[in-house]
Amino acid sequence: MLNSLLRISQKTALTLVFGLFSGLASAQATTYYFSNSGNDSNKGTSISAPKKSLAAATALAKAGNKLLFKRGDAWYIPFGLFDLSNKSGTRNNPVIIDAYGAGDKPVISNLNVLSDDGWENIIGTTTWKHAIYGYSKALRLFANGVSKYKVNTSDKLANETDVDQPHEWFIKEGVINKNGIVYMNTGSSLVAPKNVEVLMVGSKPVVLMENTNYFTFRNIDFRGGSTSNIVNIWAPSANITFDSCIIQQGAGSGIQAGHSGQGDLTTYVANINILNCLVDKVWSDYENDPNILLSGDGIFMLHAVEGGLVQGNKILNWGHSGISITSYILGVHGVHNLIVEMNDVSGGESAYTHAIDMNGFEGLTTHNIIRRNYFHDYTVTGHILGSYNQIYSNIFAGVTVTKMPRHSHQGWGVDWAVWRYRGTGPWIEAHHNYLVNNTFVSTEECAIMIQDSKANPIAVSNNVIANNIIYNFGDIAIDVNTNVAGTVIVQHNNFWQENSTEPVARFKNLGTKDVYNAAELNLVLPQYFRGNTQFNPRFTDVAKRNFTLTESSPTALKYGGTTQYTSLLGEDFVDYFGKKWDPFKPSMGAIQYNGGD
Known part of the structure; x- marks a missing residue:
């Protein structure tokens, strides 16, 4: 049910306009066809006389041109790559790479076929x-x-x-x-x-883009790549879209966009959109060798990305993260203003996967929105660090502790747990983030972990946890370690495991007691902790992961959420299914109660 509902349509929530490369309609704009049965000596402007090679397609990748590849055909270029660097369309005339005909998506790959x-x-x-x-x-x-x-x-x-x-x-x-x-x-x-x-060994990315602008890829199956990625988009580049593509069978990451760390650090990738794609490393349980380290990120936004939309994708089998939003180099632009929504992200067969990995140095991973995603069946915590990021209306379900001995063992749903980069570098930051109206179900350890260090110059502080439902967790729902001296705001959340009085939160920094149930928590620091409850949410069907509240659900969950953060999160603050929250009595959790309809 959840997988199908994730694909519902909605208006695009982010529109970024970059006029640097806009221009008049190209007089040369033409549609070209490519087929394995074609010939590069053909004109290529008709299905009956297509061109053949990727080299010919590269030469014709000009503003306004449409390059259409025949479905059912495959272009295998072992050790080669589809290099679209230094090529650009315009705002009104992008370069479009798409499919034609019937059958499977055309394959572009640098694997070797035996x-x-x-x-x-x-x-x-x-x-x-x-x-x-x-x-x-x-x-x-x-x-x-x-x-x-x-x-x-x-x-x-x-x-x-x-x-x-x-x-x-x-x-x-x-x-x-x-x-x-x-x-x-x-x-x-x-x-x-x-x-x-x-x-x-020695393969290159299947697709390489650098100083590339206004390209749209649709309905292509990309396979292979190097040990680092299948598709690589380096700064400076802008306005690149992948829609309904397959990114699969890699050794490292899937789509990587950002900065290489070389040259001018001020450049970035702007307005990158990844929509309705299958991003699958393709993995088997046999490959989870306990003696090795797994790696690879499905969608990897690295160091320097400004704006974009990651929407409606299915992402699985990656050995590090499903979606990674990170910035680890001083002096770069950072990763800002991304919207990540309506994605289905899981570990698949991989024994080590962060469903979401968002973090970076001070001021470098900010103002990103993670919403309405189904993060499920992964084996290590989801990082939601950085600052001024919004994480709302997501479902986090089925988090287990990885058994891979060479990897970290953190069976948490999400965390604000900072560390120093490579032990001696700058600190990762975590402050002024909002975790609102999410549903956490079945986390082997706690649902939310918050950690800091006395050596951290920028305290973990002013992070908000509000309107969440946390159900079936480990020994505790929220775990805050002793070194967290900054403010943590915990309001109108519901915690349920077996009864209404067991401890649900650990706040060691308060110095009064180690753990608290919801009622005790509300009394400790009422200016920060209030409205928290412990009721059985009575979901529609936990076994089928339908976490909709029912008529028999407690009133406090159906109507007891706080409206304090509604204006801050903006007009697009909607529930998991895109429904507006009740303006006066919103529900807790990711799904607005529908009144029994």
Whole structure:
């Protein structure tokens, strides 16, 4: 139910206008068609006589042009890339890259496809081998879109003789960077591998953009990339949109936008929009090798991004974060004014995933809005740091503690827990953030963690926790550590686990007692703690994750939210489904009570 409702339409909440590259309609604006059956000598302006290569498409990526790729076709460019750097459309005439025809989305990839007829069975086994040329090392392998486990991932002595399970593969090096043999098990001595794609060591991003402006990508399936990303957008760039695309089968991150940290640090990526895309690293449980560190962010806004919309995407299987909004270099523009909404973000098969990772140095990750998202089934806390950020009307459900021994173990829903970058660098900041009208369900540890250090020069302070419903948490719902000296505002939240009197909050800095139930909390510092309750919310169906309040839900939850932050959060402060909050008696949690309708 939640997944389908996440796709409901709504007006775009953010419109940014950048006039630097606007211009008159191009007299040369043309639609060009591309197909594997085409020829670059064709004019390319009709479906019957398409062009063929990505090189030809790159040359024609000019203002107003539409470059249409045939559905069902695939462009594989091992070790190559679709380089659109230093190319621009205009505001009125963007470059559009889209699909035509019927069938699957056209594929643009720098994976290496192994021919189906090139496999040879190793007699007496269910293992098959295939010669490769042009490379001798590889990072990942996919068969029919399913990822496999490389047997020497952590056991460096493992080789082709260890490929004895259907989820396993190995690459045996021949001449360095020249050739080798891929081994793969299918579980059958009669059925050879099919549709095998290999991600080689040394691959580049599939798409590279730098000093690129006014580009729109629609309905393309991008696969592969380097160890860092599949799509890379470096500053200065602006007004780039990915709509209804697939970003998949990478080794590092999915879409990365921001600054490389080299050259002019004042430049940034402006107005980046990622809409209705599937962003999937593609992973299997077998790949969760406890001896390695997982990595990769699905959508990665890094150091320098100004404005944009991340909306309606499904993001899963990333080894670090589903969505990352971070700024870790002094002197950069920072990441500001992003709206992240209506996304379905989960860990998938990855054993280590932050659903949301938002943080940065002082003043560098600010005024971002995280709203109406379904963050679920992830294994390590969601960071919601920075300053003046708004996190509202989200559902956080099913947070477990990762079992990966080399990773951090933080089974919290979200946190304002600061640290010093790499132990000696600047401090991450967390102040003046708003966590309002969210629903937290089934967090293995606490739902909200707040931590600080006496050495931090900018205290964790003035963070607001209001109108949230926290249900089925670990030993405590909100955990504030001893070093948090700054103000924490906790108002009109509901905590429920088993009864109405058990402790729900730890505020060690108060010096009176260690833990409090809601009634006790309201009495400790009434100017900051008030209106908190402990009632069974009586959701519609917890098992099916329908967290709508019912007619039998307590009145305090249906009508007892505070309106104190309504004007601050603005006219687009709506509930999870886009419904306006009651102006006088709003509900607690992510979903406005509908009166039993």
